[in-house]
Amino acid sequence: MVxxxxxxxxxxxxxLEHLSMLTRRPVAGHLRGHHRSRRTGSGMVFTDYxxxxxxxxTRNLDWGTYLRLDRLILRLFEEEADLPIYVFLDVxxxxxxxxxxxxxxxxxxxxxxxxxxLLNHDRVSIVAFSDxxxxxxxxxxxxxxxxRALNFLERIEAGGSTRLQTAFQSFFGARRTRGLTVVIxxxxxxEGFEQSFQVIRRFRHDVFAVHVMSPDELDxxxxxxxxxxxxxxxxxxxxxxxxxxxxxxHDAFLRYCAEIEGFCRTHGWGYLRTMTDTPFEDLMLKxxxxxxxxx
Amino acid sequence: MNLLSAAIAGLVAALVVTGLYLxxxxxxxxxxxxxLIWDRVLRESHRSSDRLRWWLSLLLSAIIAxxxxxxxxxxxxxxxxGTADRLVIVLDxxxxxxxxxxxxxxxxxxxxxxxxxxxxxxxxxxxxxxxDTMRRIATPGFEDRDAAIERLQQLHIAYGGVPRVPxxxQAAEAETVVIxxxxxxTGVPASARLDSVFEPVENAGITxxxxxxxxxxxxxxxxxxxVTNAGGADRSVEIAIAGVGGRRVLRTxxxxxxxxxxQLIDISALEAGPVRAALTMPGDGLEADDVAYAxxxxxxxxxxxxxxxxxxxxxKALRAQPRVQLAAMSPRHFAxxxxxxxWVFDRFAPVTQPRAPALLFRPSAVSWLPAxxxxxxxxxxxxxxxxxxxxENLSLRDLVVERAVATHLATRxxxxxxxxxxxxxxxxxxxxGAARRVSFAFGLEDSNFALHAExxxxxxxxxxxxxxxxxxxxxxxGVIEVxxxxxxxxxxxxxxxxxxxxxxxxxxxxxxxxxxxxVSASQRLRVAANLLDRRVTEVNRSPLxxxxxxxxxxxxxxxxxxxxxxxxxxxxxxLLAFEWWTWNRRVTx
Numbered sequence: 053m054v055x056x057x058x059x060x061x062x063x064x065x066x067x068l069e070h071l072s073m074l075t076r077r078p079v080a081g082h083l084r085g086h087h088r089s090r091r092t093g094s095g096m097v098f099t100d101y102x103x104x105x106x107x108x109x110t111r112n113l114d115w116g117t118y119l120r121l122d123r124l125i126l127r128l129f130e131e132e133a134d135l136p137i138y139v140f141l142d143v144x145x146x147x148x149x150x151x152x153x154x155x156x157x158x159x160x161x162x163x164x165x166x167x168x169x170l171l172n173h174d175r176v177s178i179v180a181f182s183d184x185x186x187x188x189x190x191x192x193x194x195x196x197x198x199x200r201a202l203n204f205l206e207r208i209e210a211g212g213s214t215r216l217q218t219a220f221q222s223f224f225g226a227r228r229t230r231g232l233t234v235v236i237x238x239x240x241x242x243e244g245f246e247q248s249f250q251v252i253r254r255f256r257h258d259v260f261a262v263h264v265m266s267p268d269e270l271d272x273x274x275x276x277x278x279x280x281x282x283x284x285x286x287x288x289x290x291x292x293x294x295x296x297x298x299x300x301x302h303d304a305f306l307r308y309c310a311e312i313e314g315f316c317r318t319h320g321w322g323y324l325r326t327m328t329d330t331p332f333e334d335l336m337l338k339x340x341x342x343x344x345x346x347x
Numbered sequence: 348m349n350l351l352s353a354a355i356a357g358l359v360a361a362l363v364v365t366g367l368y369l370x371x372x373x374x375x376x377x378x379x380x381x382x383l384i385w386d387r388v389l390r391e392s393h394r395s396s397d398r399l400r401w402w403l404s405l406l407l408s409a410i411i412a413x414x415x416x417x418x419x420x421x422x423x424x425x426x427x428x429g430t431a432d433r434l435v436i437v438l439d440x441x442x443x444x445x446x447x448x449x450x451x452x453x454x455x456x457x458x459x460x461x462x463x464x465x466x467x468x469x470x471x472x473x474x475x476x477x478x479d480t481m482r483r484i485a486t487p488g489f490e491d492r493d494a495a496i497e498r499l500q501q502l503h504i505a506y507g508g509v510p511r512v513p514x515x516x517q518a519a520e521a522e523t524v525v526i527x528x529x530x531x532x533t534g535v536p537a538s539a540r541l542d543s544v545f546e547p548v549e550n551a552g553i554t555x556x557x558x559x560x561x562x563x564x565x566x567x568x569x570x571x572x573x574v575t576n577a578g579g580a581d582r583s584v585e586i587a588i589a590g591v592g593g594r595r596v597l598r599t600x601x602x603x604x605x606x607x608x609x610q611l612i613d614i615s616a617l618e619a620g621p622v623r624a625a626l627t628m629p630g631d632g633l634e635a636d637d638v639a640y641a642x643x644x645x646x647x648x649x650x651x652x653x654x655x656x657x658x659x660x661x662x663k664a665l666r667a668q669p670r671v672q673l674a675a676m677s678p679r680h681f682a683x684x685x686x687x688x689x690w691v692f693d694r695f696a697p698v699t700q701p702r703a704p705a706l707l708f709r710p711s712a713v714s715w716l717p718a719x720x721x722x723x724x725x726x727x728x729x730x731x732x733x734x735x736x737x738x739e740n741l742s743l744r745d746l747v748v749e750r751a752v753a754t755h756l757a758t759r760x761x762x763x764x765x766x767x768x769x770x771x772x773x774x775x776x777x778x779x780g781a782a783r784r785v786s787f788a789f790g791l792e793d794s795n796f797a798l799h800a801e802x803x804x805x806x807x808x809x810x811x812x813x814x815x816x817x818x819x820x821x822x823x824x825g826v827i828e829v830x831x832x833x834x835x836x837x838x839x840x841x842x843x844x845x846x847x848x849x850x851x852x853x854x855x856x857x858x859x860x861x862x863x864x865x866v867s868a869s870q871r872l873r874v875a876a877n878l879l880d881r882r883v884t885e886v887n888r889s890p891l892x893x894x895x896x897x898x899x900x901x902x903x904x905x906x907x908x909x910x911x912x913x914x915x916x917x918x919x920x921x922l923l924a925f926e927w928w929t930w931n932r933r934v935t936x
Binding site: 145146147149154214238240241242266269272274275277278279280281282283284285287288289290291292297300301304305308 | 373374375376377378379380381382383384385386387388389391392401
């Protein structure tokens with residue numbers, strides 16, 4: 053049974069049906085789709101000319117050029133291919149925080165993106181990860197796989213610590229077609245996010261990072277003296293809370309977010325920071341479109 | 348509370364605060380997604396600074412706790428400038444302290460101001476022993492400064508007795524301050540600091556006042572007034588003697604500086620009753636010696652009953668007395684009569700004591716008189732009491748007694764030996780009880796007393812004394828003991844001052860001259876309370892250097908309105924507020 057939080061209104065679903073996912077790079081899909089690929093073929097978008105070779109499809113000969121130059125020139129078109137979409141969903145314990153929890157919010161984002169991808173005949177893979185790949189929904193294609201994807205998301209639970217690098221290495225260690233990698237996470241990885249992102253970058257995927265955070269996380273309301281317990285590691289730190297300290301934390305948090313965003317922007321990746329109290333429709337229909345993940 | 352106790356209390360308070368700091372409830376556990384950011388922040392913040400602030404907060408709290416503990420226990424601390432912990436203040440409250448000073452105040456008010464000023468310089472914890480030279484503080488003891496200041500309000504000038512510094516002042520072994528005018532005080536310890544309130548003033552006072560009958564004419568009375576000028580210049584003083592009925596006799600006399608002048612003033616024109624002598628001199632320093640009282644006896648006919656087997660000389664001597672109506676009778680015809688004012692028994696005594704007072708010459712043995720002893724011959728008069736009204740102005744130097752009865756005079760109450768022979772054998776005894784009598788141990792014919800020129804005067808004195816026409820009971824100011832048992836005392840204004848009965852008498856206290864009356868069920872006695880003390884009148888007889896200036900009521904030295912303990916408590920409160928503010932503003936946390 054699909055969890056209520058993952059259900060979208062019919063109107064919202066209709067609006068999602070008009071969306072499709074974008075990638076800034078040509079895809080390397082094997083099947084025909086709606087995305088540009090590096091291969092030339094039977095697509096509609098002209099890309100180049102080349103001399104005719106025997107065996108080429110004579111339907112693409114440019115007869116006008118032949119009449120002017122007396123040379124057989126072949127018109128090349130981009131072959132449109134399907135888009136491999138890898139939705140990485142952080143299911144570590146740190147995501148199970150806030151109200152609504154970051155985990156639920158992230159699952160809804162993943163569900164919506166999967167829905168859009170499947171509707172556009174993209175090959176959608178969902179990877180739940182924490183300190184490694186926890187569960188993986190193999191690549192699916194077609195609208196009829198929507199409920200399978202939702203069911204997959206429904207059954208996963210939060211647990212473990214965040215190890216982005218381990219998860220990416222584990223997943224991309226197997227040969228994966230280059231595509232769009234959407235990472236939905238809070239990126240609270242003690243080993244740092246840079247090394248992890250370098251893994252994806254090495255495989256030349258297009259990446260879009262959805263940084264999920266809770267308002268309570270950014271501006272915590274704390275007593276005078278608290279023992280902060282790490283939900284992932286279990287470690288504790290005694291903190292005498294002062295306004296200055298809270299402000300320092302707030303600044304450090306924003307600085308950390310800026311570091312992630314900066315990395316992504318530097319490498320041409322998409323980045324969106326969102327709060328769990330952000331209206332979900334605004335996120336999907338507005339924010340993600342503005343950031344270029346959807347159109 | 349001593350310093351050690353205060354230190355212990357402060358230490359305990361500090362330990363309690365430190366314990367409370369260490370035993371603070373554990374902080375609330377708060378689950379956070381990740382401590383990644385917190386670790387960065389905490390690394391960036393200065394943990395050593397936090398620790399320092401924690402210690403600062405603890406230090407502030409400990410100081411607050413110690414301050415409050417010290418305020419509660421209030422240890423005895425030495426004041427600034429090495430002020431002693433124990434102080435003895437001897438305040439001279441002798442009569443000369445009532446002398447007015449040129450500023451309109453009195454030496455006493457200046458003495459009180461000096462005492463307050465001395466106490467004000469001491470710390471509140473100073474133990475003060477307040478003593479007065481007239482010993483009005485019955486049980487002096489060390490007390491704290493504020494209690495001593497309160498006790499000062501209860502002290503006042505006292506009369507009677509010689510002012511002296513009590514021995515306890517030396518025994519206390521503490522810093523001693525004696526505040527005095529130096530006129531009468533004695534026994535000042537050498538180690539004591541003497542604070543003078545002496546200032547020379549002009550003063551004249553009545554140092555003797557007495558109403559006497561003229562020896563030549565007992566029906567006339569004169570007032571003997573001695574005026575002493577204690578000032579530094581010759582002064583003219585006016586003496587006014589007023590009696591009952593408002594009649595007055597005035598006299599102006601010039602008295603040389605530092606000398607006394609006696610005056611005999613005829614007051615026969617005054618009616619019998621209290622007589623008041625008042626001295627008037629502009630700028631007089633002491634009021635208490637400007638007034639004196641005496642009693643002008645009633646001059647009436649005295650009915651004398653002479654019971655004798657025959658003593659013509661005695662009978663003639665009695666008849667020669669003015670104002671005497673004599674009734675002579677033999678012992679056989681003696682009977683108690685209510686119309687007799689004075690009985691004279693010659694070698695006889697009635698079996699029962701007569702109602703009227705009596706003069707007895709060698710009385711027979713009766714139960715109400717001392718039992719007569721053996722007869723002795725060749726009696727030599729050894730002593731006589733010339734101060735007694737009966738022997739006033741008389742000399743018994745040539746008295747010869749051939750035979751007398753050695754009356755065993757037990758220590759009977761109110762018996763006064765007027766004349767005694769060798770071996771303390773009483774010859775003439777006056778009984779001053781409710782029924783007065785004068786007893787001779789010898790017969791008149793066994794001595795040459797009747798041949799003395801003083802004999803008629805003696806008879807006159809006896810008749811006056813026995814007939815009740817005697818002067819008032821003379822007493823000084825202060826505590827007066829009158830020989831009237833269980834008497835109530837009536838002041839001139841009709842009020843009754845507190846009195847205390849004692850065996851055979853009554854005690855009461857008088858602070859200013861006046862004519863008092865002690866009344867009991869069987870006796871009525873006039874008491875003339877006068878200062879009449881030349882040592883008091885001479886208010887300038889002081890070895891102390893006069894002060895240059897005396898304020899009316901010297902303002903106490905400028906003091907901070909709050910004492911040290913209140914300041915300490917205030918400081919603790921401020922620290923508490925500061926600590927709360929810094930804690931609330933997260934400065935120390």
